[in-house]
Amino acid sequence: MKIKNIKINSYGNLKNKEINFENNLNIIYGKNESGKSTLLNYIKNIFYGISKNKNGKEISDYEKYTPWTGEEFSGKIKYELDDGKTFEVYRDFNKKNSKVFNENLEDISDQFKIVKKEGNQFFYEQTGVDENTYLSTIMSPQQELILDTQSQNALLQKIANLAGTGDDKVSFQKAIERLNKKQVEEVGTSRTQDRPLNALQKRMKEIEFVLKGEFLTNDDKQNLHTRKEELEKNLLDEKNKNNIIRQLNMLTQKNQINLEKNKLKIKIKNENEEKIKKLNQKKNNLLKNNLNNL
Secondary structure (H helix, E strand, O other): OEEEEEEEEEEOOEEEEEEEOOOOOOOOOOOOOOOHHHHHHHHHHHHHOOOOOOOOOOOOHHHHHOOOOOOOOEEEEEEEOOOOOEEEEEEEOOOOOOEEEOOOOOEOHHHOOEEOOOEEOHHHHHHOOOHHHHHHHHOOOOOOOOOOHHHHHHHHHHHHHHHHHOOOOOOHHHHHHHHHHHHHHHHOOOOOOOOHHHHHHHHHHHHHHHHOOOOOOHHHHHHHHHHHHHHHHHHHHHHHHHHHHHHHHHHHHHHHHHHHHHHHHHHHHHHHHHHHHHHHHHHHHHHHHHHHHO
């Protein structure tokens, strides 16, 4: 999905704003409190509606972003789905349901399911992304961490799997186990028996023993030397296989170390974000008290 245009009549500190997006990467930047997080919430609330419930916060999103001076609390977004179809959604945040228009600007709002509590389900039906998934993946506010501990661990595991094996569903730990098993079954080690590596080593010893016999003719010795050279080459090939598997193991373990480093970075980031969240809560409380004192 691509967002092509955003128009804001009034939403929080954003008023009469219009933003056009290009294909590929778009970056919106600005100073602190300039409205970047507000814009993120605006996009989310356009698609899913705005909540009047506090949900554990000091004030609800509806109270937080409602204009103080009576402007039209509304806006619209034009977007394109992966199949190339273009839609435009208009929402008056004072009302439960939005209006959805197709590329011919025909009102198609009634084509989507309406849930009494949540309103028009157009965006979920079009993309398959519900609000919780949207908050946990697409939208990442600075002041709060949406992913709970279990979800964080699941995401970290997928990243580790992808880095270690090229597939987010294949665990790097299982990859190590498979490499070790492959080494034992197809090559062998100094502790195994009857594996290719062990058979070659055994045959080499037998040839060396025979070569020491004085009763052999020159032709016999030459044939044995030739055979010994072939076995030495095969033995070297098997040892090379062992080295490759050992290197793969080392690379996989290195990825695990990098994963632990990433976990530490995320922990520090989470702690800093929690501090920022608490400071913002204090700021909001002070602002609220000041308003009450007016």
